[in-house]
Amino acid sequence: MSPPLKPVKRPVALGELVYASLQTHLRSGAVAAGQPLQEVQLAEMLGVSRTPVREAMMRLASEGLLSAEGRSFVVPELTLQDVEHIYEVRFLIEPAALRAIAAAAADAQVRAPVDAALATAEAAHEAGDAATFRKAAAAFRAAWLALVPNPRLVRVIEQYADHMQHIRAMTLGDTEVRSIVLHGLQQTAAALAKGDGEAAALAMQENLRQARMAFIAAAGLDNKVTS
Numbered sequence: 344m345s346p347p348l349k350p351v352k353r354p355v356a357l358g359e360l361v362y363a364s365l366q367t368h369l370r371s372g373a374v375a376a377g378q379p380l381q382e383v384q385l386a387e388m389l390g391v392s393r394t395p396v397r398e399a400m401m402r403l404a405s406e407g408l409l410s411a412e413g414r415s416f417v418v419p420e421l422t423l424q425d426v427e428h429i430y431e432v433r434f435l436i437e438p439a440a441l442r443a444i445a446a447a448a449a450d451a452q453v454r455a456p457v458d459a460a461l462a463t464a465e466a467a468h469e470a471g472d473a474a475t476f477r478k479a480a481a482a483f484r485a486a487w488l489a490l491v492p493n494p495r496l497v498r499v500i501e502q503y504a505d506h507m508q509h510i511r512a513m514t515l516g517d518t519e520v521r522s523i524v525l526h527g528l529q530q531t532a533a534a535l536a537k538g539d540g541e542a543a544a545l546a547m548q549e550n551l552r553q554a555r556m557a558f559i560a561a562a563g564l565d566n567k568v569t570s
Contacts, residue, residue: 357391358395358398361389361398364389366408369408374418375418377418421562426558429506434551436496437547437551438543441543445540448490457486457532457535458536460528467479468522473521476521477515480524484504487531507558524550527553531543531547
């Protein structure tokens with residue numbers, strides 16, 4: 344009897360590759376708010392035609408990560424109301440997601456990527472390496488998100504966290520801000536190690552509160568805060 348045929352692996356569509364590449368570029372914080380992104384230049388850099396680039400940017404715009412401005416796209420300038428709305432969503436979903444994965448994360452083997460990212464963040468903070476710290480903080484988020492079983496929830500969390508990337512790149516250059524962020528990572532990891540969902544949720548709530556205030560200050564919106 345001949346062996347059964349195995350499913351053929353289909354290559355990832357070009358549009359998805361371009362979208363993922365641009366999304367990663369935006370997540371790096373390399374593009375400042377208001378900086379135009381030109382289709383022609385991006386297409387040349389990526390070695391593709393303009394069509395998949397435009398489709399990817401339109402998709403990112405539908406997610407609120409870009410906005411159309413004439414013939415180009417830009418990372419939108421966020422108003423204080425935008426910030427409040429984004430953090431309102433994050434306060435609702437991120438603590439709940441951590442609460443749900445705490446029991447599984449009590450297993451050291453399951454939690455290993457979280458602990459590894461935290462160790463890298465601690466070393467980077469000690470060395471004053473803001474770039475590595477930012478990458479480690481992103482790895483920490485990716486590690487615990489990988490434990491969330493609901494892919495739709497993961498996508499929403501990633502989308503709203505992505506709105507903060509260009510400011511996060513600015514704020515994490517400040518030693519005091521890095522110290523606050525690191526404390527939040529440590530508190531979250533400690534709660535997960537104990538399988539304590541409520542403590543993990545509370546740690547995330549405090550982390551988000553601190554991040555919100557740092558964002559508002561970095562964006563020069565603090566003089567508009569009334570409470």
